Structure formats: structure tokens, C-alpha cells
Amino acid sequence: MFHKNIKLFFAAVAIGLAVWQFFEGNIGNGIMYVLLAGIFIFLYFKNEIILLAFLRLRKQDFPGAKKWLDKIKNPEASLVRKQQGYYNYLNGLMVSQSNMNEAEKYFKKAVSLGLNMDTDLAMAKLNLAGIAMTKNRKREAEMLLADAKKLDKHNMLDDQIKMMKQQMKRAGVPRQQFGGGRGGRRGRR
Numbered sequence: 001m002f003h004k005n006i007k008l009f010f011a012a013v014a015i016g017l018a019v020w021q022f023f024e025g026n027i028g029n030g031i032m033y034v035l036l037a038g039i040f041i042f043l044y045f046k047n048e049i050i051l052l053a054f055l056r057l058r059k060q061d062f063p064g065a066k067k068w069l070d071k072i073k074n075p076e077a078s079l080v081r082k083q084q085g086y087y088n089y090l091n092g093l094m095v096s097q098s099n100m101n102e103a104e105k106y107f108k109k110a111v112s113l114g115l116n117m118d119t120d121l122a123m124a125k126l127n128l129a130g131i132a133m134t135k136n137r138k139r140e141a142e143m144l145l146a147d148a149k150k151l152d153k154h155n156m157l158d159d160q161i162k163m164m165k166q167q168m169k170r171a172g173v174p175r176q177q178f179g180g181g182r183g184g185r186r187g188r189r
Contacts, residue, residue, distance in 0.1 A: 003077055004044060011040035047072075047083045053090055066094045085113035089124055096127060104131045122151035126160060133168060141168060 018033035049072050056065035072078055075087045092106030107128045115121045129144035145168075149161055 004080060007040050007044040011037045011044070014040060045080065045083075047079055050079075050083060050086050050090070057090065057093070062094055062097065065090065069094070081113055082116050085110045085115045086120075088113065089115060089120060092124070092127065096131075100131050100134065104128065107131070118151045118153060119156055122148040122157055125151065126157055126164065129164060133164070133171065138168065138171075 014033045014037035018030045018037065021027075021030035021033060049068055053065045053068040056062075056068060069087065069090055072087060075084050079087055088106045088110035092103045092110060095106060096103035107124050110124050111121065111128070115124065125144045125148040129141045129148065132138075132141040132144060141164075145161060145164060148157065152158065152161070
């Protein structure tokens, strides 16, 4: 795991070598160094560890994805702001299986740092709405669901949002008490 500025340094060195090779007449070597610089620039904006964690997550391998995420020791120094958002988003997904309070912290930090795709941001807000609903914070859950609905432009989360709204309606209905409304045995006398 390299510091984010080291990747830029290697990219600058590779571009410098490419320019030198072009001046020497070695066009093929220059092209190779330009491609190498492109790889370093790509890895600056898309962290390799987060990409590998996403691959593990696609295979439903949560422990494997968590293992990759744990390799990032200092996210503030190693990752760009949006990558920090995805780091917290993925950690929130991992932790939501066991600890809702910690997952809420990760999701809130991911939303505050920002995510590149609106669908990912909508998913984070949907998870936050679910956590708020379990903690009986109905107004916050409704606002988060409305935000998630706005961000979900391709209706990929439409079924989950509808299901969450139905659960909120069921939770809002007072539970019926059995035994009549007269106060039990006193009403029969």
C-alpha cells in the first residue's frame, strides 16, 4: 500500500522517462513509459486495495473483502477523498452484519466524504434509513428515504425503497391490544 503522493511521483518519473525516450528516438519505449504513467495515475484515482475489496464483495466473500480493507492502515494518508468515502462505505457494509451503531458511523462518514456514483450514495442513505428506522427515528428515516429516491435515477433500488416504506407504515400503526377496550374483568360486572 503506497502513499497517494508516491503514485504521482512514479507517474511523473515515468512521463519524464517517456519524454527522454522520445527525444532519443525510441518511440516504443516512450509509449511503454506513457502507459506505465497511465497505470500510476489510474491507481491514484482508483485505489487497488478498494478495487480488490469490491471484487471480493461481488463474490459475496465478506471476510475476504474485510481482509483487503484491513490492509489500509491510514486511509487519510493513502486515499483520495472519494476513496475514503468508498472505504467507509465498504466498512459500513461489512460491519452492518453485526454492529449497527458502528455501521451507522461508517455510512455517515461515507455520505459526508461523498461517493462517485449516485447509486452508491443512494444505497448508503438507504442503509442509514434502515438503521434510523430500527432506532425509532422515523422522521430521519423518511428524509433519508426521500434522498435515496432522488439519487436513484435508474430505479435500481426502487423495490428496496418501497419495501422500506411499507415497513415504516407497519411500524407506525399502533399495536392492537387483545382483551377488549373495557379494562378486562371490570367491564363484565
